[in-house]
Amino acid sequence: MERVRAVSRWASVLVGTLVAGLASDPQTSLAAERLPNVVLVYCDDLAYADVACFRDAGATGVATPHLDRLAKDGIRFTDFYVAQAVCSASRTALLTGCYPNRVGIQGALGPASKIGIHAEETTLGELFQSRGYQTACFGKWHLGHLPQFLPEQNGFHRYYGLPYSNDMWPKHPEVGKSFPALPLIAGSQTIALNPDQRLLTTTYTTKACDFIREHKAQPFFVYVPHTMPHVPLFVSPEGEGQSGAGLFGDVIREIDESVGRIVATLEEQGLTNQTLVIFSSDNGPWLSYGDHAGSAGPLREGKGTTWDGGVRVPFLAKWPEKIPAGATCTEPAMTIDLLPTLAKLIAAELPKHKIDGLDIGPLLTGEPNASSPHDALFFYWGEGLEAVRSGPWKLHFPHDYRTLAGVPKATGGVPAKYKQAKTPLALYNLSTDRGEANDLAAQHPDIVAKLTHLAQAMRTDLGDTLTKTPGTGHREPGRAP
Numbered sequence: 001m002e003r004v005r006a007v008s009r010w011a012s013v014l015v016g017t018l019v020a021g022l023a024s025d026p027q028t029s030l031a032a033e034r035l036p037n038v039v040l041v042y043c044d045d046l047a048y049a050d051v052a053c054f055r056d057a058g059a060t061g062v063a064t065p066h067l068d069r070l071a072k073d074g075i076r077f078t079d080f081y082v083a084q085a086v087c088s089a090s091r092t093a094l095l096t097g098c099y100p101n102r103v104g105i106q107g108a109l110g111p112a113s114k115i116g117i118h119a120e121e122t123t124l125g126e127l128f129q130s131r132g133y134q135t136a137c138f139g140k141w142h143l144g145h146l147p148q149f150l151p152e153q154n155g156f157h158r159y160y161g162l163p164y165s166n167d168m169w170p171k172h173p174e175v176g177k178s179f180p181a182l183p184l185i186a187g188s189q190t191i192a193l194n195p196d197q198r199l200l201t202t203t204y205t206t207k208a209c210d211f212i213r214e215h216k217a218q219p220f221f222v223y224v225p226h227t228m229p230h231v232p233l234f235v236s237p238e239g240e241g242q243s244g245a246g247l248f249g250d251v252i253r254e255i256d257e258s259v260g261r262i263v264a265t266l267e268e269q270g271l272t273n274q275t276l277v278i279f280s281s282d283n284g285p286w287l288s289y290g291d292h293a294g295s296a297g298p299l300r301e302g303k304g305t306t307w308d309g310g311v312r313v314p315f316l317a318k319w320p321e322k323i324p325a326g327a328t329c330t331e332p333a334m335t336i337d338l339l340p341t342l343a344k345l346i347a348a349e350l351p352k353h354k355i356d357g358l359d360i361g362p363l364l365t366g367e368p369n370a371s372s373p374h375d376a377l378f379f380y381w382g383e384g385l386e387a388v389r390s391g392p393w394k395l396h397f398p399h400d401y402r403t404l405a406g407v408p409k410a411t412g413g414v415p416a417k418y419k420q421a422k423t424p425l426a427l428y429n430l431s432t433d434r435g436e437a438n439d440l441a442a443q444h445p446d447i448v449a450k451l452t453h454l455a456q457a458m459r460t461d462l463g464d465t466l467t468k469t470p471g472t473g474h475r476e477p478g479r480a481p
Helices: 002-019 065-073 087-096 124-129 197-214 246-268 287-292 335-345 445-462
Strands: 037-043 075-081 134-138 158-161 183-186 189-193 220-225 275-281 312-318 327-329 377-381 384-390 393-396 399-403 419-423 426-429
Touching: 037 197, 037 246, 065 246, 065 275, 065 312, 087 124, 087 335, 124 134, 124 220, 124 335, 134 197, 158 197, 197 220, 197 246, 220 246, 246 275, 246 287, 275 335, 377 445, 384 399, 384 445, 393 445, 426 445
Parallel strands: 037 220, 037 275, 075 327, 134 158, 134 220
Antiparallel strands: 075 312, 158 183, 183 189, 275 312, 377 384, 384 393, 393 426, 399 419
16 A cells, blocks of 8 residues: 555656646646756766765764755665666666666776667657756766767757766876777767866866756756766866865865755756756775775675675755655665666656666655565676675675775775675665674574575576576677677
8 A cells, every 4th residue: 555655756746747837838848847857967987975965974974965955855775776887887887777788898998999879779868858958968978988878869859978988098106008098089089088077077177067057947867977986086177175175175175066056057047946956976995095095884795896885876866846845765775776767757768678777766755655666676796796786685696806905005096906806695684784794694584485486587687697697688788890
């Protein structure tokens, strides 16, 4: 009954959104002004505890007043996940609603890569374009850098940013000779090489705000995948030293200011109540960079692992009168869920091919008894299925992982060297053990058996190198000649 109430309220939000404006323009079918705008800010390597409202009481860190205001005015998801804790795979999942293994994009694509997003995959940009939206991407893309893989060929009317990670350039502290000059792209044209990265965050923000002003009379989808706080860290001259917490603190402060500028622009244009604003990150902290990396707080490990420090990220959403102010959701959800959720919101058709995400509208609108639509969420590293979460339970299968346990903390932007560790089969109750420290597998063999069964079904679908299961549900990425 509670699930019915949750879905019913989400349906009422959809109906209210779609029928608004009929009285003023009854001849228009789902007129543009009746569809909500969406702004999606997606950071790079920003960790769970880098946002103040996700820290435990007494924890230290730079202030994030604008992000905290999003939480105060909207909803905070405490158990929100990315599909993989690495750049391209994470962004692929966000933009396609699929586990990255399904669409054939893994890891972090670099300047030598010949693959990218397949033309037949449906991106969030294409979903919004199908409903008449103006779409823009300002920031890091990382779904392929060759012309056919860039944003303007995959659902975005406008693009400005870096095609891949900002450390893939000749100034990398360890392997700079491996990389060509880093391109800054507008549309499909390279407009600068090795650009001044101090200006990236503020320029992305300015372009996003200008796009909002330009299209205030039309429905728009603005995707702002910030380059920062991925290393190398850069902050604008105006932001340097402003946080009092070093360069990393300055970078976080500038991202927070960016969100504040976007929200203020929506307010100035009278678009606040017509716009869903979402904020999240692509994975946890790149811990090997020490004082140039963030903090996952109580969560275990960081980027490049399937421990929660790598895959659990902050998630905030604000939409006045649709999302209750000050709400908190503790149900597990994932970036793959945004595409089907937003598709339902704007009455767009889902892709014909299989996707993995599910509608989390009832969670997003803060229904107190809404539950996750997933039986389980699955965590791959590369092509190996390392963990599965169902409800509060997370089961790790035996796998190697990287760790900095016992390694001195790095300083100055030069990374420390990871050590390799191995976990046995281990079960954790995340409702009482966020740090994944107390293995309960021996006490709960029934839970282990249930999660193993769910994992086996996923292995049959998408494969698993750890158990040498091939899988049958893969699709090919796009490939350049």
